[in-house]
Amino acid sequence: MARVVFARVLQKLSQLPDGKESALYLFSHVLGGDSVSVAKEAVRRNHSLTPQQLTHLESLVHRRGVLREPLQFIVGHWDFYGVKNFIVQAPTLCPRPETEELADLAMRAAEKKGVCGHLLDVGSGSGVLAASILARLKGWNGIALDISQKALELTARNAAVAGVERNLSFELGDMRSWAPPSGTPPFDVIVSNPPYIPEEEMISLAPEVIEWEDPRALLGGSPGGMGLILSLLGRAPPWLVPGGHLLLEVSHGHPSTLYPLLCPSLGTPPAETIHLLPASGLGLGRTISCTPLCEEDVEMAKAACAQGGGCTLAQLPDVWAWEGGYLDSFGQPRFIHLVRRG
């Protein structure tokens, strides 16, 4: 019976890019299992399903296939960077596989700083970044900051899932005006997967994103989705120790736009290519072209950067050293690693 039912589910979800993965997870979920191996085993042994399980499965397949609810929201939990069963709840952003690569970059930076340290996660969302990193760094503690009360509550629950609730504190605030509470020691590492989607790209996003996830987790603001990133670059230097690290997930066009702003001595040759990525780390060296900002964008960049009294666009190269830009595992330039100059 399970074979026939599973084949029907597969067929109903066949239009989805992750149709097979969804089918396996949903099937396992109704059978009471956490892992896709439960579905595989049931199909292999051709187990029977109860009428209740069949009805439940049908409703989940409808949510996934017709309503396009993200798989993670339906299942309600997801593994991230070695931690099992983080709670996932709409509309807080679902954890993405590429963000695990950001967690890994942040881990490497943190390990360089030592066994004890202080971490800030800006825009913590479900909290998976801060919680999974602190779960590995037993001597570290940190702060998770988010503008959304719902997201921050989820961060707190997920800190408990990862067993780091004593090491993480939670701040509700806007990164453009927030400042660390007085007495907070400066951070050794700041990690952030900020909203970075340009407004004009929203329309091309999958229904799972547009209809189910909080727009505040997506839209990065002008120019080109970099508004919040620039604001963070302007404000974050005093939050970090000299030599402290800032690791950001960004949109694939952003590294080549930000590079000339942060490293102007290398020029901004519009049609030329520069080496953006060091031949180490996650992405191997490759060349990509620089995208200089037009005048209007520069004005917006200046405003975003200086918002809340942070350093200006012109001062960025004096406070940040470009440590590297990295490709994600799909080959897209996705991560930026900066170090606060001493």
Ligand SMILES: C[S@@+](CC[C@H](N)C(=O)[O-])C[C@H]1O[C@@H](n2cnc3c(N)ncnc32)[C@H](O)[C@@H]1O
């Ligand atoms: C792309 S999500 C990242 C969530 C989580 N860190 C992750 O990687 O899955 C961005 C998060 O930033 C938060 N956010 C948006 N604007 C913010 C702001 N101005 N200040 C602080 N947090 C903000 C959103 O609520 C959202 O949770």
